[in-house]
Amino acid sequence: MKEIKISCQGAGLASLDDLIIIQGNFKTLSKSSAEKLKNSILQEGFADPIRIWTSGGNMKKHNIIDGTQRIIVLKQMRDDGYKIPALPVDYIEAKSRKEAIRKIIALSSQFGDISIVGLDELMAAGGIKYVDIESFEQLTDGKRIKWSGPKGETEDDDEYSIKNIKAVVSDGDRIEINGHIVVCGDSTDGGSYPSGGVDLVFTSPPYNVGLKYEGTNDNLTKAQYLEMVAAVVGLCKGSMEQGRALAWNIGVSPKTYHGDQYNVIGSIGMEFYRQYVWKKAGVPVPSFYRTENKAVARNIHSNYTHEMVLIFSNGAMDHGGGININFKLQHDVFEIGKAGSTVDIPAGDSVSGDSNLDTRAAKGHPAVFPVELPEVFIQNYTAKGETVLDPFIGTGSTLIASEKLGRKCIGIEKSPRYCDILISRVVRWYRKNDISVKVKLNGKAYSA
Numbered sequence: 001m002k003e004i005k006i007s008c009q010g011a012g013l014a015s016l017d018d019l020i021i022i023q024g025n026f027k028t029l030s031k032s033s034a035e036k037l038k039n040s041i042l043q044e045g046f047a048d049p050i051r052i053w054t055s056g057g058n059m060k061k062h063n064i065i066d067g068t069q070r071i072i073v074l075k076q077m078r079d080d081g082y083k084i085p086a087l088p089v090d091y092i093e094a095k096s097r098k099e100a101i102r103k104i105i106a107l108s109s110q111f112g113d114i115s116i117v118g119l120d121e122l123m124a125a126g127g128i129k130y131v132d133i134e135s136f137e138q139l140t141d142g143k144r145i146k147w148s149g150p151k152g153e154t155e156d157d158d159e160y161s162i163k164n165i166k167a168v169v170s171d172g173d174r175i176e177i178n179g180h181i182v183v184c185g186d187s188t189d190g191g192s193y194p195s196g197g198v199d200l201v202f203t204s205p206p207y208n209v210g211l212k213y214e215g216t217n218d219n220l221t222k223a224q225y226l227e228m229v230a231a232v233v234g235l236c237k238g239s240m241e242q243g244r245a246l247a248w249n250i251g252v253s254p255k256t257y258h259g260d261q262y263n264v265i266g267s268i269g270m271e272f273y274r275q276y277v278w279k280k281a282g283v284p285v286p287s288f289y290r291t292e293n294k295a296v297a298r299n300i301h302s303n304y305t306h307e308m309v310l311i312f313s314n315g316a317m318d319h320g321g322g323i324n325i326n327f328k329l330q331h332d333v334f335e336i337g338k339a340g341s342t343v344d345i346p347a348g349d350s351v352s353g354d355s356n357l358d359t360r361a362a363k364g365h366p367a368v369f370p371v372e373l374p375e376v377f378i379q380n381y382t383a384k385g386e387t388v389l390d391p392f393i394g395t396g397s398t399l400i401a402s403e404k405l406g407r408k409c410i411g412i413e414k415s416p417r418y419c420d421i422l423i424s425r426v427v428r429w430y431r432k433n434d435i436s437v438k439v440k441l442n443g444k445a446y447s448a
């Protein structure tokens with residue numbers, strides 16, 4: 001009999017039949033995704049424990065919180081004649097089914113494909129009135145869940161193959177993809193920047209809200225955080241052409257100190273031009289549950305539904321020649337919709353319509369923004385052939401947007417792991433769009 005290999009350890013073991021699926025239609029699983037998942041299980045074995053919630057202390061009732069898709073696939077594999085041994089599981093703390101369901105939504109919205117019908121069903125089942133999810137870390141404050149899996153594992157469900165992305169990039173490396181350049185380095189260090197020629201800076205710094213980035217402390221004091229902002233904007237300014245724009249995308253959590261950022265950016269000699277508010281399509285970042293749990297005056301934690309893009313110019317704004325306007329900026333409040341963002345997801349990584357996260361890249365990175373966001377600003381603030389700099393380029397959204405619009409992108413990213421993910425994501429984007437792609441690592445051809 002064909003057998004699958006178990007290649008991880010959990011806090012306990014459970015047989016396939018004791019694992020109860022409580023997600024309903026919440027996560028969709030296409031044929032091609034199921035096939036990919038099966039292949040990854042065959043190649044790597046069962047490599048990550050299933051996260052379960054045992055209701056009322058009944059250790060037999062293993063409600064799956066995270067890992068449903070693998071269980072669906074394993075059941076299919078059993079029907080096809082595979083022997084499925086007892087599976088490693090980790091236990092998730094939750095006081096109630098409702099809390100467990102909230103956690104499913106949190107996990108799935110970050111790492112899975114959400115079907116809106118399934119979401120509705122699940123919310124009704126859990127008595128949940130607010131669609132209040134995006135960031136797992138923020139929902140749980142990083143505290144309420146105990147992870148007892150093997151060391152080095154993260155809560156990333158990662159049922160696809162993001163773990164298989166090869167580690168090729170090291171600190172200091174220079175990546176070139178069809179003429180766009182990404183430096184694996186620190187954007188608080190002047191050595192990572194071009195000496196000039198930048199026509200637009202578009203970026204989204206870490207928001208200082210305690211997300212788990214590789215290699216970045218997202219929990220700085222106010223002074224440290226604002227010092228980082230000042231250092232990066234100062235260095236960007238040194239690379240920018242006179243009269244050109246900096247578009248600084250920020251969240252609005254109190255810990256992002258966005259009110260102070262206006263002054264900090266202004267104090268380095270940048271001139272405030274205007275600001276935009278964009279509403280996230282789909283699910284906002286949760287917060288209101290804190291108010292619901294403690295309904296007293298002045299304990300109001302509205303869900304985070306918007307972000308802001310602050311525009312500054314390097315000296316007085318220099319208006320350029322005619323452009324093909326992107327009408328998204330007709331109003332200073334707009335929504336980033338599903339279409340513009342999800343079309344960038346490589347083939348086979350289908351995502352349903354209610355989230356503007358690129359879920360594929362988000363599996364390996366906690367804060368990927370939709371490609372449509374940089375696209376709107378690049379189109380309106382630069383002309384064809386000009387250069388866009390992103391000093392926090394992450395998984396490469398700004399690079400993809402620049403390529404789509406015929407601009408040249410220069411990016412800086414501190415984490416070698418995110419640079420690896422960037423190469424994989426960007427190369428897949430080119431291939432999906434039938435554009436030939438050449439990658440160079442430190443000047444030498446690299447086959448991605």
Ligand SMILES: C[S@@+](CC[C@H](N)C(=O)[O-])C[C@H]1O[C@@H](n2cnc3c(N)ncnc32)[C@H](O)[C@@H]1O
Pocket residue numbers: 185186187188204205206207213214216365367368369370391392393394395396397398412413414415418
């Ligand atoms: C908010 S994320 C940007 C995500 C990006 N917009 C995307 O769509 O993938 C911030 C990124 O900045 C990187 N980062 C943080 N501090 C950095 C630094 N000092 N230098 C370079 N990159 C840094 C983090 O690793 C993270 O990838």
